[in-house]
Amino acid sequence: MEKSLGKKISELRKGKGITQDDMAERLNVSPQAVSKWENDISCPDIMLLPKIANMLSVTVDELLTDAPKKQTEVLPEEKRKCIDDLMFRIYVNSAEGDKVKVNLPIPLVKMALEMGMKMPQVSGNEALKGIDFGQLLSMVDKGLIGKLVEVESAEGDTVEIVVE
Amino acid sequence: MRIQIHSDSKNINLVLPSWMVFSDLTAAIAAKVIRKHDKDEKDDGYLPSRRDLCRIMRELRKYKRKYGHLDLVDVQSADGDIVKIVL
Numbered sequence: 001m002e003k004s005l006g007k008k009i010s011e012l013r014k015g016k017g018i019t020q021d022d023m024a025e026r027l028n029v030s031p032q033a034v035s036k037w038e039n040d041i042s043c044p045d046i047m048l049l050p051k052i053a054n055m056l057s058v059t060v061d062e063l064l065t066d067a068p069k070k071q072t073e074v075l076p077e078e079k080r081k082c083i084d085d086l087m088f089r090i091y092v093n094s095a096e097g098d099k100v101k102v103n104l105p106i107p108l109v110k111m112a113l114e115m116g117m118k119m120p121q122v123s124g125n126e127a128l129k130g131i132d133f134g135q136l137l138s139m140v141d142k143g144l145i146g147k148l149v150e151v152e153s154a155e156g157d158t159v160e161i162v163v164e
Numbered sequence: 165m166r167i168q169i170h171s172d173s174k175n176i177n178l179v180l181p182s183w184m185v186f187s188d189l190t191a192a193i194a195a196k197v198i199r200k201h202d203k204d205e206k207d208d209g210y211l212p213s214r215r216d217l218c219r220i221m222r223e224l225r226k227y228k229r230k231y232g233h234l235d236l237v238d239v240q241s242a243d244g245d246i247v248k249i250v251l
Contacts, residue, residue: 003235097241097242098242099239100237100238101235101238102237103236104236105227107223108227111220111223112220115212117212
Protein backbone atom coordinates (compact mmCIF):
# COMPACT_ATOMS: atom_id res chain seq x y z
CA MET A 1 0.00 0.00 0.00
CA GLU A 2 1.73 3.17 -1.17
CA LYS A 3 1.64 5.93 1.40
CA SER A 4 -0.25 8.99 0.20
CA LEU A 5 1.44 12.35 -0.21
CA GLY A 6 -0.65 13.76 2.62
CA LYS A 7 0.35 11.00 5.02
CA LYS A 8 4.00 11.51 4.13
CA ILE A 9 3.81 15.24 4.69
CA SER A 10 2.05 14.67 8.02
CA GLU A 11 4.58 12.06 9.21
CA LEU A 12 7.62 14.09 8.16
CA ARG A 13 6.20 17.29 9.62
CA LYS A 14 5.54 15.64 12.99
CA GLY A 15 8.96 14.02 12.88
CA LYS A 16 10.54 17.44 12.54
CA GLY A 17 8.35 18.94 15.28
CA ILE A 18 6.76 21.51 12.93
CA THR A 19 3.13 22.47 13.58
CA GLN A 20 0.56 22.83 10.81
CA ASP A 21 0.38 26.55 11.62
CA ASP A 22 4.18 26.96 11.27
CA MET A 23 4.18 25.10 7.99
CA ALA A 24 1.27 27.15 6.65
CA GLU A 25 2.99 30.37 7.63
CA ARG A 26 6.26 29.42 5.96
CA LEU A 27 4.47 28.39 2.76
CA ASN A 28 2.10 31.36 2.71
CA VAL A 29 -0.98 29.18 2.78
CA SER A 30 -3.72 28.75 5.36
CA PRO A 31 -3.45 26.13 8.14
CA GLN A 32 -6.69 24.66 6.75
CA ALA A 33 -4.92 24.04 3.44
CA VAL A 34 -2.16 22.10 5.21
CA SER A 35 -4.79 20.11 7.10
CA LYS A 36 -6.56 19.31 3.81
CA TRP A 37 -3.29 18.07 2.23
CA GLU A 38 -2.59 15.84 5.22
CA ASN A 39 -6.08 14.39 5.17
CA ASP A 40 -5.82 13.78 1.41
CA ILE A 41 -8.74 16.08 0.69
CA SER A 42 -6.58 18.21 -1.61
CA CYS A 43 -3.00 18.29 -2.89
CA PRO A 44 -0.41 21.04 -2.57
CA ASP A 45 0.26 23.21 -5.60
CA ILE A 46 3.06 21.77 -7.74
CA MET A 47 5.07 24.98 -7.25
CA LEU A 48 5.05 24.42 -3.50
CA LEU A 49 6.49 20.90 -3.63
CA PRO A 50 10.19 21.94 -3.67
CA LYS A 51 9.57 24.25 -0.69
CA ILE A 52 7.73 21.53 1.23
CA ALA A 53 10.44 18.98 0.44
CA ASN A 54 13.13 21.42 1.55
CA MET A 55 11.28 22.18 4.78
CA LEU A 56 10.93 18.48 5.53
CA SER A 57 14.57 17.71 4.55
CA VAL A 58 13.65 15.30 1.76
CA THR A 59 13.72 15.49 -2.01
CA VAL A 60 10.59 16.00 -4.10
CA ASP A 61 11.15 12.50 -5.43
CA GLU A 62 11.09 11.05 -1.93
CA LEU A 63 7.96 13.01 -1.17
CA LEU A 64 6.13 11.71 -4.23
CA THR A 65 7.33 8.12 -4.24
CA ASP A 66 7.57 5.48 -1.58
CA ALA A 67 11.27 4.98 -2.16
CA PRO A 68 13.51 5.14 0.90
CA LYS A 69 15.94 8.02 1.30
CA LYS A 70 18.90 7.03 -0.79
CA GLN A 71 21.81 9.20 0.20
CA THR A 72 23.98 8.50 3.21
CA GLU A 73 25.53 11.43 4.97
CA VAL A 74 27.35 12.31 8.13
CA LEU A 75 25.68 15.30 9.69
CA PRO A 76 27.76 17.92 11.45
CA GLU A 77 27.13 18.10 15.20
CA GLU A 78 24.98 21.25 14.99
CA LYS A 79 22.64 19.71 12.42
CA ARG A 80 22.21 16.37 14.19
CA LYS A 81 18.84 15.38 15.49
CA CYS A 82 18.47 13.81 18.90
CA ILE A 83 18.94 10.06 18.44
CA ASP A 84 15.60 9.51 20.20
CA ASP A 85 13.81 11.23 17.31
CA LEU A 86 15.29 8.99 14.64
CA MET A 87 13.75 5.93 13.12
CA PHE A 88 15.14 2.73 11.62
CA ARG A 89 13.22 1.96 8.45
CA ILE A 90 13.77 -1.58 7.27
CA TYR A 91 12.71 -2.45 3.73
CA VAL A 92 12.72 -6.06 2.59
CA ASN A 93 11.83 -6.90 -1.00
CA SER A 94 11.75 -10.58 -1.77
CA ALA A 95 12.46 -12.01 -5.18
CA GLU A 96 8.86 -13.30 -5.27
CA GLY A 97 7.59 -9.75 -5.05
CA ASP A 98 6.69 -9.59 -1.35
CA LYS A 99 7.46 -6.26 0.29
CA VAL A 100 7.94 -5.72 4.01
CA LYS A 101 8.44 -2.35 5.65
CA VAL A 102 9.16 -2.03 9.33
CA ASN A 103 9.52 1.29 11.11
CA LEU A 104 11.30 1.06 14.44
CA PRO A 105 12.00 4.04 16.67
CA ILE A 106 15.69 3.93 17.61
CA PRO A 107 15.16 3.97 21.41
CA LEU A 108 13.02 0.86 20.98
CA VAL A 109 15.80 -0.89 19.03
CA LYS A 110 18.34 0.19 21.66
CA MET A 111 16.16 -1.15 24.43
CA ALA A 112 15.57 -4.44 22.63
CA LEU A 113 19.32 -4.90 22.10
CA GLU A 114 20.02 -4.09 25.76
CA MET A 115 17.54 -6.77 26.73
CA GLY A 116 19.41 -9.27 24.60
CA MET A 117 16.89 -9.53 21.79
CA LYS A 118 18.16 -10.26 18.34
CA MET A 119 16.86 -8.12 15.50
CA PRO A 120 15.14 -10.95 13.59
CA GLN A 121 13.07 -11.36 16.79
CA VAL A 122 12.10 -7.69 16.66
CA SER A 123 11.47 -7.37 12.96
CA GLY A 124 10.58 -11.00 12.26
CA ASN A 125 13.02 -11.13 9.37
CA GLU A 126 15.80 -13.71 9.14
CA ALA A 127 17.60 -11.70 6.47
CA LEU A 128 18.75 -9.35 9.25
CA LYS A 129 20.54 -12.12 11.14
CA GLY A 130 24.09 -11.14 10.24
CA ILE A 131 23.68 -7.39 10.76
CA ASP A 132 25.33 -5.88 13.83
CA PHE A 133 22.72 -3.40 15.04
CA GLY A 134 24.94 -2.29 17.91
CA GLN A 135 27.47 -1.09 15.35
CA LEU A 136 24.75 0.62 13.32
CA LEU A 137 23.55 2.44 16.43
CA SER A 138 27.02 3.69 17.22
CA MET A 139 27.32 4.99 13.62
CA VAL A 140 23.97 6.78 13.99
CA ASP A 141 25.24 8.20 17.28
CA LYS A 142 28.13 9.73 15.35
CA GLY A 143 25.73 11.49 12.97
CA LEU A 144 25.39 9.04 10.09
CA ILE A 145 21.93 9.04 8.52
CA GLY A 146 20.36 7.81 5.31
CA LYS A 147 20.75 4.37 3.84
CA LEU A 148 23.12 2.43 6.07
CA VAL A 149 22.69 -1.10 4.81
CA GLU A 150 21.84 -2.62 1.46
CA VAL A 151 22.08 -6.37 1.12
CA GLU A 152 21.16 -8.44 -1.89
CA SER A 153 20.98 -12.18 -1.40
CA ALA A 154 21.75 -14.80 -4.02
CA GLU A 155 18.02 -15.53 -4.24
CA GLY A 156 17.38 -11.94 -5.26
CA ASP A 157 15.96 -10.67 -1.95
CA THR A 158 17.04 -7.18 -0.96
CA VAL A 159 17.21 -5.66 2.49
CA GLU A 160 17.71 -1.95 3.07
CA ILE A 161 18.06 -0.17 6.37
CA VAL A 162 17.51 3.56 6.29
CA VAL A 163 17.85 5.90 9.25
CA GLU A 164 15.64 9.00 9.12
CA MET B 165 -3.68 0.53 17.51
CA ARG B 166 -4.93 -0.80 14.19
CA ILE B 167 -4.31 -4.11 12.52
CA GLN B 168 -5.48 -4.25 8.93
CA ILE B 169 -5.54 -7.41 6.88
CA HIS B 170 -6.68 -7.21 3.28
CA SER B 171 -6.80 -10.26 1.09
CA ASP B 172 -8.91 -11.34 -1.87
CA SER B 173 -11.35 -13.22 0.31
CA LYS B 174 -11.29 -11.26 3.57
CA ASN B 175 -10.83 -7.77 4.87
CA ILE B 176 -10.17 -7.53 8.57
CA ASN B 177 -9.76 -4.20 10.28
CA LEU B 178 -9.08 -4.45 14.00
CA VAL B 179 -9.08 -1.28 16.03
CA LEU B 180 -7.76 -1.93 19.52
CA PRO B 181 -7.62 0.67 22.26
CA SER B 182 -3.99 1.62 22.88
CA TRP B 183 -4.45 1.82 26.65
CA MET B 184 -5.47 -1.82 26.60
CA VAL B 185 -2.82 -3.12 24.20
CA PHE B 186 0.09 -1.22 25.73
CA SER B 187 -0.68 -1.91 29.35
CA ASP B 188 1.37 -3.66 32.00
CA LEU B 189 -1.36 -6.27 32.34
CA THR B 190 -1.07 -7.11 28.63
CA ALA B 191 2.71 -7.30 29.08
CA ALA B 192 2.29 -9.76 31.95
CA ILE B 193 -0.13 -11.92 29.96
CA ALA B 194 2.10 -11.79 26.87
CA ALA B 195 5.18 -12.78 28.89
CA LYS B 196 3.30 -15.73 30.33
CA VAL B 197 2.00 -16.85 26.93
CA ILE B 198 5.48 -16.54 25.35
CA ARG B 199 7.02 -18.65 28.11
CA LYS B 200 4.28 -21.24 27.82
CA HIS B 201 4.66 -21.58 24.06
CA ASP B 202 8.45 -21.50 24.11
CA LYS B 203 8.89 -24.40 26.53
CA ASP B 204 9.76 -26.83 23.71
CA GLU B 205 12.11 -24.49 21.81
CA LYS B 206 14.93 -23.61 24.12
CA ASP B 207 17.55 -23.14 21.43
CA ASP B 208 17.38 -19.35 21.17
CA GLY B 209 18.15 -18.42 24.77
CA TYR B 210 16.36 -15.08 24.99
CA LEU B 211 12.81 -14.84 26.27
CA PRO B 212 11.40 -11.43 27.15
CA SER B 213 10.44 -11.19 30.79
CA ARG B 214 7.38 -9.40 32.14
CA ARG B 215 9.63 -6.49 33.13
CA ASP B 216 11.16 -6.27 29.64
CA LEU B 217 7.75 -6.24 28.02
CA CYS B 218 6.52 -3.57 30.46
CA ARG B 219 9.46 -1.38 29.42
CA ILE B 220 8.62 -1.92 25.74
CA MET B 221 4.95 -1.09 26.42
CA ARG B 222 5.96 2.12 28.19
CA GLU B 223 8.12 3.11 25.21
CA LEU B 224 5.32 2.31 22.76
CA ARG B 225 2.88 4.44 24.77
CA LYS B 226 5.41 7.26 24.55
CA TYR B 227 5.65 6.84 20.76
CA LYS B 228 1.88 6.70 20.41
CA ARG B 229 1.68 10.09 22.10
CA LYS B 230 4.55 11.48 20.04
CA TYR B 231 3.74 10.21 16.55
CA GLY B 232 0.05 9.28 16.71
CA HIS B 233 -0.63 6.83 13.92
CA LEU B 234 2.82 5.50 13.14
CA ASP B 235 3.01 2.61 10.66
CA LEU B 236 5.00 -0.06 12.47
CA VAL B 237 4.72 -2.85 9.95
CA ASP B 238 3.49 -2.86 6.36
CA VAL B 239 3.57 -6.13 4.48
CA GLN B 240 2.47 -6.49 0.86
CA SER B 241 2.58 -9.92 -0.64
CA ALA B 242 3.13 -10.54 -4.33
CA ASP B 243 -0.49 -11.71 -4.69
CA GLY B 244 -1.84 -8.47 -3.29
CA ASP B 245 -2.50 -9.36 0.33
CA ILE B 246 -1.75 -6.55 2.75
CA VAL B 247 -1.05 -6.64 6.47
CA LYS B 248 -0.55 -3.37 8.25
CA ILE B 249 0.04 -2.61 11.89
CA VAL B 250 -0.43 1.03 12.83
CA LEU B 251 0.46 2.25 16.30
